[in-house]
Amino acid sequence: MESEKLRQKGLLVVVSAPSGCGKGTILAEIMKSDENYFSVSATTRAPRPGEVDGVNYHFLSREEFESRIAEERMLEYAEYCGNYYGTPADEVEKQRRAGKNVFLEIEVQGAMQIRKKCPDAVFIFIVPPSVETLAERLRGRGTETEEVIAKRVAEARNELLRAPDYDYIIVNDDLDEAIDDLRTVLRAEKMKTENSKEILSEVIGK
Amino acid sequence: MESEKLRQKGLLVVVSAPSGCGKGTILAEIMKSDENYFSVSATTRAPRPGEVDGVNYHFLSREEFESRIAEERMLEYAEYCGNYYGTPADEVEKQRRAGKNVFLEIEVQGAMQIRKKCPDAVFIFIVPPSVETLAERLRGRGTETEEVIAKRVAEARNELLRAPDYDYIIVNDDLDEAIDDLRTVLRAEKMKTENSKEILSEVIGK
Numbered sequence: 400m401e402s403e404k405l406r407q408k409g410l411l412v413v414v415s416a417p418s419g420c421g422k423g424t425i426l427a428e429i430m431k432s433d434e435n436y437f438s439v440s441a442t443t444r445a446p447r448p449g450e451v452d453g454v455n456y457h458f459l460s461r462e463e464f465e466s467r468i469a470e471e472r473m474l475e476y477a478e479y480c481g482n483y484y485g486t487p488a489d490e491v492e493k494q495r496r497a498g499k500n501v502f503l504e505i506e507v508q509g510a511m512q513i514r515k516k517c518p519d520a521v522f523i524f525i526v527p528p529s530v531e532t533l534a535e536r537l538r539g540r541g542t543e544t545e546e547v548i549a550k551r552v553a554e555a556r557n558e559l560l561r562a563p564d565y566d567y568i569i570v571n572d573d574l575d576e577a578i579d580d581l582r583t584v585l586r587a588e589k590m591k592t593e594n595s596k597e598i599l600s601e602v603i604g605k
Numbered sequence: 606m607e608s609e610k611l612r613q614k615g616l617l618v619v620v621s622a623p624s625g626c627g628k629g630t631i632l633a634e635i636m637k638s639d640e641n642y643f644s645v646s647a648t649t650r651a652p653r654p655g656e657v658d659g660v661n662y663h664f665l666s667r668e669e670f671e672s673r674i675a676e677e678r679m680l681e682y683a684e685y686c687g688n689y690y691g692t693p694a695d696e697v698e699k700q701r702r703a704g705k706n707v708f709l710e711i712e713v714q715g716a717m718q719i720r721k722k723c724p725d726a727v728f729i730f731i732v733p734p735s736v737e738t739l740a741e742r743l744r745g746r747g748t749e750t751e752e753v754i755a756k757r758v759a760e761a762r763n764e765l766l767r768a769p770d771y772d773y774i775i776v777n778d779d780l781d782e783a784i785d786d787l788r789t790v791l792r793a794e795k796m797k798t799e800n801s802k803e804i805l806s807e808v809i810g811k
Contacts, residue, residue, distance in 0.1 A: 524798070526808045559809050567793070568801040570808070580796060587773070587793030590786060592730070595774040602732045602776065603765050 407597065409436070409495040410588050411517055413503045413510045416525035417555035419533050421571045425525065426504060428578045436499040438491055441473070444482035457487060475505065475512035486513070500585060507561045514564075521588050523581065524565035528572040530556055613803065615642070615701040616794050617723055619709045619716045622731035623761035625739050627777045631731065632710060634784045642705040644697055647679070650688035663693060681711065681718035692719070706791060713767045720770075727794050729787065730771035734778040736762055 416422035430437050441457040443464050452458045459467070464483045467473050476485030486503055494501045503513065513520050527533040533555050537548045562568055567584050571577040588594065622628035636643050647663040649670050658664045665673070670689045673679050682691030692709055700707045709719065719726050733739040739761050743754045768774055773790050777783040794800065 526805070529808050530810050556809060559805070562805055563798055563802075565798055567796045568798055568805060569796060570804060580792075583789050583792045584796060586786075586789045590773045590775060590790060592769055592771055592774050596769075598776060599732070599765070599768055599774060602735050603762060604736050 407498060407589060407594060409434075409497070409499040409501055410585060410594070411491060411495060411501050411503070411513075411520040412585070413505060413513050413520050413522045414525065415505060415507055415510050415523075415558075415561075415565065416571075417527070417533065417558045418551065419537050419555070420525045420527050421574060421577065422504065422525050424574060425569075425571065425578055425581060426502060429502070429581055434498070434500055436494045436501050438486055438494075438501050438503050440484055441467075441487045442482060442484045444484075457490075459483075471516075474503075474516055475509040477509060488516075507558060507564070511564060519593065521567070521584070522565040523567045523569060523584060524562045525569050525571055525577065526559060526562060527555075528570055530559070613704060613795060613800060615640075615703070615705040615707055616791060616800070617697060617701060617707050617709070617719075617726040618791070619711060619719050619726050619728045620731065621711060621713055621716050621729075621764075621767075621771065622777075623733070623739065623764045624757065625743050625761070626731045626733050627780060627783065628710065628731050630780060631775075631777065631784050631787060632708060635708070635787055640704070640706055642700045642707050644692055644700075644707050644709050646690055647673075647693045648688060648690045650690075663696075665689075677722075680709075680722055681715040683715060694722075713764060713770070717770060725799065727773070727790070728771040729773045729775060729790060730768045731775045731777055731783070732765060732768060733761075734776055736765070 414422060414426060426437065429435050439453060439455075439457055441459050441464065443459055443461045446452065446456070446458050450456065461483070464485070467487070468476060468485075472488045473485040474488045474491060476483055486505070486509070491501045505513070510522060514522065527536070530552055534548055534552045537543050537551055543551070569577055569580045569584070620628060620632060632643065635641050645659060645661075645663055647665050647670065649665055649667045652658065652662070652664050656662065667689070670691070673693070674682060674691075678694045679691040680694045680697060682689055692711070692715070697707045711719070716728060720728065733742070736758055740754055740758045743749050743757055749757070775783055775786045775790070
């Protein structure tokens, strides 16, 4: 069925997780496949030394960013410290049309904006086996004070309360298993009826 | 995560397919796992020689069947040739509570009755790679006349038009791949947020 799968539009996959859940490691592994594409955010902040336009961010002027908001060409955006950050709709659409699954790594508020604009997006929340494990992992890094760890754990607990707004929960207990879980979700989503319309027409024929 | 998965309620999985799509073979393989349970239908028709109550069917009197309909203890039912056939709700619920995925192999009308009563059920439609392949398969059996094959193909095409009422489309091109596809759907469904509530409460803790 390879040829038919290639003709399918790619998925839009929104991934959120409290920090320290291994989201970055999981996504880095998933991105090794040509089928998957990591969306580059747009921002109005100035590039830092070494940052490359179109790689780290799409660097846009404030005027350009605001006109794209007005034209509904941002799937989601937010303003932090006087700068805009957002997800450019054009690029996401172009990659999906080319059959690539486009991944957005964003926090809960942004995810909920996407939910409204793209009802066909898939929302995945990665969680630690327990909040206690998360505290231990942070402690294990040896770079954070107990105060910072306590704050992070409280934040994580708050974020976890938003998990019911997502479609899937992946528990990152074992890294390989979590990666496999994410691949399983992608495969199943490709079998969803709404993603199989072309395949169905082909099966039925004329 | 094995222990947590065991605590999850089993899925209710409704599988339909035009005849000749290999549905029986796929389900027989899936039923080899203890996690999966094939629902036994109830009927008011008399047992045929060799049929065992509770194995081939639950054989019920007409009065018993009708009182169960009145008590909403049939997930779906239909009357054919003066006999009732249906899916007993109690057994499905009991097996799901025990953590088993309960499979119903029913046709489209019955499936749509289930959709109304059990919004959490998973609806899977198995399709052949093409209607032409189906004709070839039927021809290959060597037991059907061309007239019967033409009728079957026309029926299959009609049934395939109902596929959009299902959640997932599995193309049975390669049998092993189709079995693996079905397992993938089950695994992904177990990760759905609505099936992960207990896991989430455990992650968050107190």
